[in-house]
Amino acid sequence: MKSFFVSTILVLTFCVGTFAQTNETSPCPTISVTGPEEITKPDEPMTFTAEVSKEAKKFKTEYKWTVTNGEIIEGQGTKVIKVLWKDMFGKSLLAEFEVIGLPKNCVSVASETAATVCPPSSKLVDEFSGPISQIDKARLDNLFVEIQNDPSAVAYIFERFERKTSQNVIERKIQKITDYLIKEKRIEKDRFVISTAISDENLTQYFIVPPGASPPEIEDNN
Template sequence: MDTGGEDRQAKSLKTTRVLANSLINSLQANDSVALIEYNDDVKVLSDWTNNKTQLTEIVNKKLNFGKRSKFVDANLPCPKLSVIAPNDLIHYGKKFTFTAKIEGINSNNINYFWKINTGKIIDGQGTPVLEMTGDPGSTVIATVEIKGLSESCPKFASNAANLATWCPPNVIKLAEYNLLLPKIFKSQLDGMFIELNNNTSATGYIFDRFKSNTSASLIQQKVNQTLNYMQIRKIPIERIKLFVAIDDKSLTELWIKPAGADAPPFEDVTNPIEINPQNDKKELAKIFAAKPKKSQQKSNHKN
């Protein structure tokens, strides 16, 4: 009796019992039956006998579904196993993943067990995707064992990922302030300029948030004053990136991004717009176009 569980839509334990009992009940006086069950293993449940009561009890109480059928396994080719690793050098502190890939078999009844030679598993043990971190300069080898395949098939696959020997620097928030528009905080900007002079590979970020009711002329004046002060201090335009956005508050943020660091996380703003100093009026037009009209503001406020 095939009690493998790989195709329960086509066969069920109830159906198997009904068919087996029907066969037992049809036995003649001189007929004998032996019961063999095959799923994850092959088991002899009863030797040859014509004892219908004994056979019926075995069928009703001892049959159990397994995960796969040994007879099915014998007819299936072995699947192709592989592990997909990150292609690029991984920075220390960054999470990365290994992914087990199985080709040529339905993977619904497959179990995954991961082992690594170094590092720390964050998530994914028992699943096809392993998330982890590693140590600087290390080579991480991840090996997955696939459980649920035929005993004659390969069950292991591995791959490796390399981690950089250095830690990437963090972006630095220098200041955050709110001044009456269109004023600029020259001493704070001077602090940023000093940092840029001390670190010639760094980039400065100026992020201005404006309330939705701020007039276009005030925004334009603020941007122009910032750009003019950069010229006075002889700060090259390419050393600083200027971003503006409409927000629920007026605020200026100053950031320093060392080489290799991520860009500043402008929180709670969906689409900040970078101002091109060579064409700032055109860029600002995008901001003004996105601003709600006064009538819309009043309507939204009422709603």
């Protein structure tokens, strides 16, 4: 009887030990994502990096990135990606990293948000009145410097003429400006835009418009 009792205890102990081993759950890994520390400018790629702790090695996993307001250009399926944001000025870019293959009770997603620059705007760099039959080369030289300082920007030249101004006078002045910028300053034709309008006074305005900015509009009071 005593021998039977001891055998029963051994069997129960073995069963309990086996049950505990088969129901032991592996700890879940920790997941985190870091992004760029500084605000990103247009056409500059952002880098996002994911960190997954060593517990994930116990599972057969895959990595997947999802990006909002941007485009992944490198690294999908790895822990590091490069992203270009889609000119969403003023909007944040969200990068989400998912570890596929973890147990259902584990957190499998981490994300990070990166800030982008505010939308650019056109800049008025000069405004003056002068003889309608002449061009101010010194001021055009200053405009040339502005264009050179920002190779991706476009200059907008607004010429407003009094109502009594003839069309021939207007056309001659526009031609003088065009010839001076192209022939003497060697500026490409697509780097500047000249617009005219009829107004109460003769007035010239120079604007610099960076990429992504809305160009200014000239009002015609004719």
